[in-house]
Amino acid sequence: xxxxxxxxxxxxxxxxxxxxxxxxxxxxxxxxxxxxxxxxxxxxxxxxxxxxxxxxxxxxxxxxxxxxxxxxxxxxxxxxxxxxxxxxxxxxxxxxxxxxxxxxxxxxxxxxxxxxxxxxxxxxxxxxxxxxxxxxxxxxxxxxxxxxxxxxxxxxxxxxxxxxxxxxxxxxxxxxxxxxxxxxxxxxxxxxxxxxxxxxxxxxxxxxxxxxxxxxxxxxxxxxxxxxxxxxxxxxxxxxxxxxxxxxxxxxxxxxxxxxxxxxxxxxxxxxxxxxxxxxxxxxxxxxxxxxxxxxxxxxxxxx
Amino acid sequence: xxxxxxxxxxxxxxxxxxxxxxxxxxxxxxxxxxxxxxxxxxxxxxxxxxxxxxxxxxxxxxxxxxxxxxxxxxxxxxxxxxxxxxxxxxxxxxxxxxxxxxxxxxxxxxxxxxxxxxxxxxxxxxxxxxxxxxxxxxxxxxxxxxxxxxxxxxxx
Numbered sequence: 001x002x003x004x005x006x007x008x009x010x011x012x013x014x015x016x017x018x019x020x021x022x023x024x025x026x027x028x029x030x031x032x033x034x035x036x037x038x039x040x041x042x043x044x045x046x047x048x049x050x051x052x053x054x055x056x057x058x059x060x061x062x063x064x065x066x067x068x069x070x071x072x073x074x075x076x077x078x079x080x081x082x083x084x085x086x087x088x089x090x091x092x093x094x095x096x097x098x099x100x101x102x103x104x105x106x107x108x109x110x111x112x113x114x115x116x117x118x119x120x121x122x123x124x125x126x127x128x129x130x131x132x133x134x135x136x137x138x139x140x141x142x143x144x145x146x147x148x149x150x151x152x153x154x155x156x157x158x159x160x161x162x163x164x165x166x167x168x169x170x171x172x173x174x175x176x177x178x179x180x181x182x183x184x185x186x187x188x189x190x191x192x193x194x195x196x197x198x199x200x201x202x203x204x205x206x207x208x209x210x211x212x213x214x215x216x217x218x219x220x221x222x223x224x225x226x227x228x229x230x231x232x233x234x235x236x237x238x239x240x241x242x243x244x245x246x247x248x249x250x251x252x253x254x255x256x257x258x259x260x261x262x263x264x265x266x267x268x269x270x271x272x273x274x275x276x277x278x279x280x281x282x283x284x285x286x287x288x289x290x291x292x293x294x295x296x297x298x299x300x301x302x303x304x
Numbered sequence: 305x306x307x308x309x310x311x312x313x314x315x316x317x318x319x320x321x322x323x324x325x326x327x328x329x330x331x332x333x334x335x336x337x338x339x340x341x342x343x344x345x346x347x348x349x350x351x352x353x354x355x356x357x358x359x360x361x362x363x364x365x366x367x368x369x370x371x372x373x374x375x376x377x378x379x380x381x382x383x384x385x386x387x388x389x390x391x392x393x394x395x396x397x398x399x400x401x402x403x404x405x406x407x408x409x410x411x412x413x414x415x416x417x418x419x420x421x422x423x424x425x426x427x428x429x430x431x432x433x434x435x436x437x438x439x440x441x442x443x444x445x446x447x448x449x450x451x452x453x454x455x456x457x458x459x460x
Contacts, residue, residue, distance in 0.1 A: 022308070050306065057308040066314060070321040077325070081332035086339035100333050120330035121322045128321060162314075167307060171314030 008252050013047060015140060015248050017157040018165055020050035022057025045155070061158050062165040069131040069162070073124070099127065103287070110291045113298040115183070118291060125172070126287040129236065132168070133279030135161040136243055137272050140251045163240040163282075166233065173233030176290050180228070183297040192300070197221045232289055239282050243275050429457045 006014065021043050028036040031046040044050035050057065080096045089097060103126060107119045135143075144158040162168040184193045200221060202213040250271065253264035432453065 018310075020308075053308070054306075055308050057306065057310070058313060059308070059310040062310055063313045063317065066317050070317060074321055074324050074329070077329045077333070081329045081336075084333060084336040086336050086343055089340075096333065097337055100330070100337065104334070117322070117326055120326035123330060124318075124322045124325040128318075165310065167310035168314045170307070171311040172318045174311070175315045175318050 011252060012245075012248055014155075014157065015144070015159070015244075017047045017050060018059035018159050019061040019157045020044040020053060020057050021060050022050070022053030024049070024053060028052065044157070050157075059159075059165055059167060061160065062162045062168050065135060065160055066128075066132060066162040066168060069135070070124075070128050073127045073131060077123075077127075099123065106288065107291050110288065111295045111298070113295070115294070115298065117179075118294045121179075121294075122287045122291055125290055126283050129163065129172075129286050130279060130283035132162045133240060133283055136164070136240060136247065136275060136279060139268070140244070140247045161240060161244055163236055164244045166237045169237040169240075170229070170233035172286075173229040173236075176232065176293060177226075177229035180293050180297040183294065187298050188300055197225070228289075228293055232286065232293075236282050236286050239278060243271075243278055246271055425457045429453045432456060 021041065023039060023041050024030070024036045026036055026038045030036065031049060044053060044057070077096060080093055084093050084097075100123060103123045104119055107122045111118050138160060143160045144156070147158040148154050148156045159165065181193070184196070188196065198214045198218050198221070199210070200217055202217055204210055204213065247268065250264050250268045253260050253267070255261075256264075433449075
């Protein structure tokens with residue numbers, strides 16, 4: 001446990017709170033009793049403060065780790081791509097090419113249109129999401145404790161797995177959603193896109209019947225459309241959050257005596273092994289679904 | 305677990321990495337892989353071609369060999385023929401030579417026989433005269449009895 005005087009509940013809550021940097025309104029009474037004299041941007045000291053910041057709040061840990069891991073991915077692949085030769089590939093290049101080949105085959109299997117963005121997006125999603133998920137395998141206390149020691153603040157909130165933050169997963173999912181709508185309109189035109197939303201799944205061909213069907217179709221199709229990014233984001237978030245939660249629960253056991261501690265060690269090892277599968281599968285699922293949604297956006301003659 | 309500005313921040317980060325991958329990573333890697341694919345395909349094609357060429361060369365060599373063999377056989381046959389011809393010719397020549405030598409020898413023999421006979425004939429007539437002289441005790445006039453002697457010699 002992070003510190004001995006924490007109750008399990010407090011420990012869990014501490015682990016589930018992001019490092020939030022946001023705006024507190026004037027007149028807000030902070031946790032330590034001080035009152036904010038005017039609007040100010042500051043780090044949240046408690047979960048309540050973080051939630052009171054409302055929308056104007058950034059999770060520095062989520063964004064930070066996301067950027068760091070994304071940069072690692074980008075630079076590593078970029079360096080390899082720059083040094084790549086058409087001759088006999090070296091170890092690193094072989095590995096990267098294996099990944100690229102894998103993504104390329106997967107994407108080509110579902111996406112049959114000409115678009116320069118979909119395959120690289122698949123690669124980015126797969127590797128980046130995998131790396132973000134991989135942070136889950138770092139024992140839950142290592143990095144938060146290290147961050148607390150470095151910053152000198154024992155109560156520093158620090159979540160290292162960006163994909164356990166719904167902001168991160170939904171952020172990506174809604175970007176995918178925006179791209180879906182963009183490509184839909186680009187491919188079919190605004191009219192075509194609206195037709196898709198209103199003339200499916202019920203369509204009679206007679207105007208006087210269709211008039212009554214259009215609202216029904218619109219409601220159904222809109223729900224179907226909006227549920228795609230929401231489910232995409234929440235699926236990844238849910239899986240990672242649950243996995244993280246179990247790691248935290250196992251970690252609580254470490255403070256409960258030697259026998260339970262050893263048992264917890266075994267449990268943690270087992271769950272970590274299982275989790276290697278989960279994080280890979282979730283990264284893959286996110287990539288495949290994104291590709292499928294892109295393919296749907298490009299399909300002009302959609303038959304239900 | 306509040307939905308806040310982080311969502312937009314993550315969106316921007318996501319788009320940035322996707323665009324970077326799309327511009328700087330994906331095309332470079334894919335072009336390298338495609339170039340290698342072509343290289344390998346070309347190499348395989350060349351190998352196949354070389355294989356075919358080798359097969360053709362083998363066939364050609366075989367054909368040449370057979371040709372050379374048959375040519376050699378013809379040559380040997382011709383040489384044999386020529387040799388037997390030469391032998392035959394030599395045989396015939398030798399036979400002719402032998403015949404000629406035989407004929408010459410025969411002629412010589414004949415000549416010597418007739419010569420001997422001539423000599424003998426002359427000597428016989430002289431001997432006959434001498435014998436007759438002895439018998440008669442007087443000389444026989446050779447001229448007087450020439451006719452008889454010639455007749456005698458002719459009878460020999």
